Amino acid sequence: MVLDAADHGRDDRGETLVELLVAVVILGIAGVAVMTGLAMTVKASDIQRKSTTNGAYVRSLAEAVQDWVAAGHYAACPAANAYLSPTVRGRLTGLPAGSGLSHDKPLSIGPTGARSACTTDTGVQLVTLHVTSPDATASRKVDEVLTIVVRKPCDPSVAPCTS
Template structure:
């Protein structure tokens, strides 16, 4: 007569993991993976936004250098601006000093020789960032 089947006795270190332990490990790894993936996504989006801001800053400084180096243009003309790279637009607005202390959009009857040139760069595309604005004051040279 044989008795009930007995399990063979396991030696120390051969116990193995239970299903619960495996599930807990898988859940912890999933949570860690999701956190790492979310952090990487945020870093990529932030990097792209910073790249656009830096690009806009470069474009506006280049445009300002062209305006500063250009000769003074009376009320009838405008200032040259560089062609912006793809993804950016440049807007130039000229305001004229009226001789009293304020700048206006319309040219006074006698050009006072002082202008405020406002340069605005806007990034375009799927994720635009805020506009970059820079003001340059131009004076007509009296050394003629």
């Protein structure tokens, strides 16, 4: 190849600075997209794990509350968290430190099935249980909720049981 004086040693083999910048920008955008996708996957996996774990704990809490009530600890129109005795809490082994356990103030269920604020005890209550994960970040905090029916135990030695 013969170079003339106008070429001054230039040829068509290399890339220009603009082509290199475009390639770097495209790779940068693709890299950010991949990393964002991975971060979202990790976050979703963390939330799903906490939801599954808290779901198991809220069901265990429901069983513990129902056993507590069946053992004679039914409370007429109790306050919120009244059924969360140390015995009930002790049944939830392995619960992560800092997890929240609570229940709302029970609602009274009347003979027709109507729910109302508990002012007069009907012997049947609707209790909403909560197990919350111990996260400082609100976007990753998981609150599993389960509503159970608590019924005053029947003691035939005191009075006949009615349905």
